[in-house]
Amino acid sequence: MQRGSGKHREQQTSSSKEKKEQLHTFMRVGLKEIQVRERLNRIGPNTIDHRKEIGDLVLLWSQFQSPLIYILIFAAFTTALLGDFADTGVIGLAVVVNTILGFYQERKAHRALAALRALLTLKAVVVREGKRQAIEVSDLVPGDVCFVGLGERIPADGVVVDEEDFTISEAILTGESIPLVKRSARMRELDHEDAELLRERWKGLAREEKVFAGTIVSSGTATLLVVVTGSETEVGKIARSLEETVQEPTPLQKRIARFSNQLAVFVGIAALVIFLTGLLVGESFLSIFTTSVAIAVAAIPEGMAVSLTAILAIGMQRILRRRALVRKLMAAETLGSVTVICADKTGTLTEGVMRVTKAEFVDEEAGIQAAVLVNDQRDPLEIAIWDWVRERKHLDPQQIAEAWERIDAIPFSPAEKYTAKLYDGRVFVMGAPEVVLTFCSMPGSTKHRWMRKFEEYGVRGLRMVGFAMRRRKKGERKLTRKSVKSGLTWIGIVVHEDPVREGVKEALFEVKKAGITVKVITGDHRATAEAVLEQLGLLTKKDKLSARFPLVMEGSELETLSLNELRGRVRETVLFSRIDPVQKLSIVEALQASGEVVAMTGDGVNDAPALKRADVGIVVSGATDVAKETADMVLLDDNFATIAAAVEEGRGIFENLRKVILYLLSDSFSEVTLVMGSLLLGLPLPLTAAQILWINIISDGFPNLALTVEPKEGDLMQQKPRDLREALVNSEIKLLILLISAVTGIVTLIAFYWFWRTSGDVHSARTIAFSMLGVNSLIYVFSARSLRQPLWQTKIFSNPWLLLAVLGGFFFQLAALYAPVFQRLLATRPLTPLEWLLVILQAFLVIGMIESVKWIFLQKRRLREQWDRVLY
Numbered sequence: 001m002q003r004g005s006g007k008h009r010e011q012q013t014s015s016s017k018e019k020k021e022q023l024h025t026f027m028r029v030g031l032k033e034i035q036v037r038e039r040l041n042r043i044g045p046n047t048i049d050h051r052k053e054i055g056d057l058v059l060l061w062s063q064f065q066s067p068l069i070y071i072l073i074f075a076a077f078t079t080a081l082l083g084d085f086a087d088t089g090v091i092g093l094a095v096v097v098n099t100i101l102g103f104y105q106e107r108k109a110h111r112a113l114a115a116l117r118a119l120l121t122l123k124a125v126v127v128r129e130g131k132r133q134a135i136e137v138s139d140l141v142p143g144d145v146c147f148v149g150l151g152e153r154i155p156a157d158g159v160v161v162d163e164e165d166f167t168i169s170e171a172i173l174t175g176e177s178i179p180l181v182k183r184s185a186r187m188r189e190l191d192h193e194d195a196e197l198l199r200e201r202w203k204g205l206a207r208e209e210k211v212f213a214g215t216i217v218s219s220g221t222a223t224l225l226v227v228v229t230g231s232e233t234e235v236g237k238i239a240r241s242l243e244e245t246v247q248e249p250t251p252l253q254k255r256i257a258r259f260s261n262q263l264a265v266f267v268g269i270a271a272l273v274i275f276l277t278g279l280l281v282g283e284s285f286l287s288i289f290t291t292s293v294a295i296a297v298a299a300i301p302e303g304m305a306v307s308l309t310a311i312l313a314i315g316m317q318r319i320l321r322r323r324a325l326v327r328k329l330m331a332a333e334t335l336g337s338v339t340v341i342c343a344d345k346t347g348t349l350t351e352g353v354m355r356v357t358k359a360e361f362v363d364e365e366a367g368i369q370a371a372v373l374v375n376d377q378r379d380p381l382e383i384a385i386w387d388w389v390r391e392r393k394h395l396d397p398q399q400i401a402e403a404w405e406r407i408d409a410i411p412f413s414p415a416e417k418y419t420a421k422l423y424d425g426r427v428f429v430m431g432a433p434e435v436v437l438t439f440c441s442m443p444g445s446t447k448h449r450w451m452r453k454f455e456e457y458g459v460r461g462l463r464m465v466g467f468a469m470r471r472r473k474k475g476e477r478k479l480t481r482k483s484v485k486s487g488l489t490w491i492g493i494v495v496h497e498d499p500v501r502e503g504v505k506e507a508l509f510e511v512k513k514a515g516i517t518v519k520v521i522t523g524d525h526r527a528t529a530e531a532v533l534e535q536l537g538l539l540t541k542k543d544k545l546s547a548r549f550p551l552v553m554e555g556s557e558l559e560t561l562s563l564n565e566l567r568g569r570v571r572e573t574v575l576f577s578r579i580d581p582v583q584k585l586s587i588v589e590a591l592q593a594s595g596e597v598v599a600m601t602g603d604g605v606n607d608a609p610a611l612k613r614a615d616v617g618i619v620v621s622g623a624t625d626v627a628k629e630t631a632d633m634v635l636l637d638d639n640f641a642t643i644a645a646a647v648e649e650g651r652g653i654f655e656n657l658r659k660v661i662l663y664l665l666s667d668s669f670s671e672v673t674l675v676m677g678s679l680l681l682g683l684p685l686p687l688t689a690a691q692i693l694w695i696n697i698i699s700d701g702f703p704n705l706a707l708t709v710e711p712k713e714g715d716l717m718q719q720k721p722r723d724l725r726e727a728l729v730n731s732e733i734k735l736l737i738l739l740i741s742a743v744t745g746i747v748t749l750i751a752f753y754w755f756w757r758t759s760g761d762v763h764s765a766r767t768i769a770f771s772m773l774g775v776n777s778l779i780y781v782f783s784a785r786s787l788r789q790p791l792w793q794t795k796i797f798s799n800p801w802l803l804l805a806v807l808g809g810f811f812f813q814l815a816a817l818y819a820p821v822f823q824r825l826l827a828t829r830p831l832t833p834l835e836w837l838l839v840i841l842q843a844f845l846v847i848g849m850i851e852s853v854k855w856i857f858l859q860k861r862r863l864r865e866q867w868d869r870v871l872y
Contacts, residue, residue: 335650433466461531652712673745
């Protein structure tokens with residue numbers, strides 16, 4: 001039995017040796033051309049599949065698929081038929097500006113996938129049929145033997161077969177800047193003959209044995225065995241996910257669509273009623289048709305599309321001044337609707353730079369030597385240690401390093417968690433302190449004391465590296481892992497941290513006051529992240545005790561939750577730790593399913609689907625090109641406080657848009673009320689088409705544009721986020737539009753009727769009506785500046801453009817009445833002092849009515865805010 005067993009082991013050993021020899025032979029020879037062709041035909045080229053590109057013409061045509069654009073095109077067409085080419089030009093300009101901006105933004109969005117595909121457009125060096133050759137990366141197949149070196153991009157997902165001091169930067173995938181050490185895989189587990197079996201076994205390998213397409217070689221050289229190509233690579237899966245991720249319309253786009261539909265219905269009904277009423281009271285068909293179209297055009301706020309674009313563009317500029325670049329126009333306003341910010345910890349809440357805070361050495365001289373000599377300055381921590389020696393110990397680390405001759409080294413391994421360097425005289429070891437400590441000879445009590453110290457620092461979220469040393473053995477020229485795992489002398493630890501950014505705590509307080517929840521998503525360890533959140537006041541002991549569910553969730557737990565369970569937990573959870581970028585997408589979708597408007601930060605290629613799916617995708621300045629192309633906003637200073645500032649500006653954008661709508665619709669609907677009233681009473685038309693055009697373009701045009709640069713109000717960050725169900729034109733705006741248009745229209749109609757009956761001159765009566773509407777809009781614009789403050793509390797000089805616009809409007813209104821050329825064009829005459837008094841009084845009557853309505857709504861809002869403070 002034993003002899004049989006021995007014989008079996010001998011056969012296994014023989015088989016293993018044979019397999020190993022075959023593998024080594026294959027690595028020298030590579031695939032045969034017939035194998036390459038077969039695999040290319042079966043698996044396909046090493047390219048990222050993508051759907052057919054959307055052509056520029058299709059993109060351009062899609063910009064016209066909007067109810068507001070339909071209304072404007074109809075208005076432009078009818079005014080052109082009626083000969084009102086000035087109005088046609090204004091409306092046409094609005095359509096062109098919006099079409100160009102929309103086309104530009106859509107075209108830029110398609111660059112994200114192009115950037116991903118560009119990661120694989122390079123050459124690869126392989127061995128085939130015993131010959132080294134450079135081939136197109138698209139021709140790589142599973143089983144190819146590939147060679148890579150410093151600075152080169154990995155052409156496909158694969159396994160490390162052989163390497164020398166080989167490290168990879170996977171920042172493009174994970175966002176982590178620290179290069180990862182790679183090691184050779186155990187080749188007996190792989191089978192190059194069967195591509196499917198090779199891929200299955202590859203999945204079970206450790207990450208440090210794998211390489212991924214698109215990542216970059218930071219140091220050394222390696223021989224790789226290609227395992228996965230094309231769309232099945234990690235970067236290929238992300239590209240597919242990016243195409244499949246649906247980007248919902250922004251809250252503003254939804255609101256504008258609803259508003260446009262409602263406006264179209266109203267304008268259509270109003271024009272039809274005016275047309276039928278005119279026919280019933282005996283107006284000629286051509287006259288009443290012309291008037292109906294003129295009123296319909298007057299009711300359409302053709303300036304709104306241009307104003308919307310201007311408000312968003314100005315908002316983008318204001319956000320840029322606060323150190324953030326908004327890439328997509330609509331995203332500028334969406335920022336103001338955000339209810340949840342999912343922030344990355346490293347580099348956003350913290351500085352993203354390692355700093356040494358403390359060193360505890362048994363022997364300081366040996367500790368400084370070890371800290372310098374075992375250090376290759378490859379990652380931020382090692383660089384921070386050299387800076388600490390230079391700045392705090394006032395020593396030159398370069399001089400220390402040059403005084404010692406390095407003989408050999410064991411590179412850092414994520415699995416072993418240490419690195420060792422052999423010098424002429426000593427061996428130094430650096431690594432995880434709890435690992436290095438086990439290599440050292442010391443009393444148990446001392447070891448226990450150091451372990452307690454590690455735990456204390458760990459609970460506080462601080463990181464540590466431990467150092468140890470021994471004398472070099474006589475004739476020792478080569479280090480082995482076995483030779484450094486015992487007999488070392490413990491030196492001590494260096495404690496380091498990533499400090500919290502200045503101003504972040506205050507920004508978090510501002511965001512909380514604004515009713516926005518902050519959730520931190522990080523790939524870092526739980527203890528480290530918790531310590532940072534406690535320092536920032538995001539995760540207090542009181543919060544933990546009062547919560548119904550745990551406030552911290554790790555990636556491993558997230559994987560076990562169903563979609564419904566995740567939706568239930570995600571709103572309660574404050575910290576998501578050990579989260580990989582793919583899981584970010586699940587968190588975003590769960591929050592959105594719960595009714596939240598989500599802003600998400602990220603920086604790696606893997607973050608791209610989550611950034612695209614979020615209502616506002618935010619990246620740091622050092623993010624990958626793919627992440628930047630997908631994102632809506634780039635933080636130029638990588639600071640969370642900048643997000644808070646951008647949210648404030650976004651809220652200001654929405655407020656200014658509402659002010660413009662109130663102003664434009666109130667004036668437009670005043671004209672509709674006036675004309676409809678005169679038709680119902682059987683009176684002559686109170687305005688000519690030229691006079692309506694003058695009011696819309698001249699009287700309203702300048703103040704309307706000035707409102708787009710209105711400074712934001714100071715209490716915006718003390719308001720709760722807007723309800724997604726809240727319409728663009730809410731109940732307050734609707735009531736104000738109704739009252740302004742009704743009061744203005746009725747008072748003007750009464751004045752028109754009285755002057756027409758007393759003078760018998762329709763042109764004089766029309767001059768009164770024309771002046772009332774024109775002057776009224778130039779005065780009540782000051783009340784429209786703020787819906788949150790009474791007129792007397794607003795700073796009149798805070799918007800000098802509005803003062804200039806109103807002065808300009810009055811100048812042209814006077815020109816319309818007193819300049820002979822405009823008198824002939826508009827059929828007007830000069831007003832008497834009493835007539836001017838009537839015009840001014842009517843305008844102040846409207847202001848009084850507006851301020852009364854504002855006061856009522858202000859009282860209701862303050863009462864609601866008081867209740868919110870009591871409840872929340």
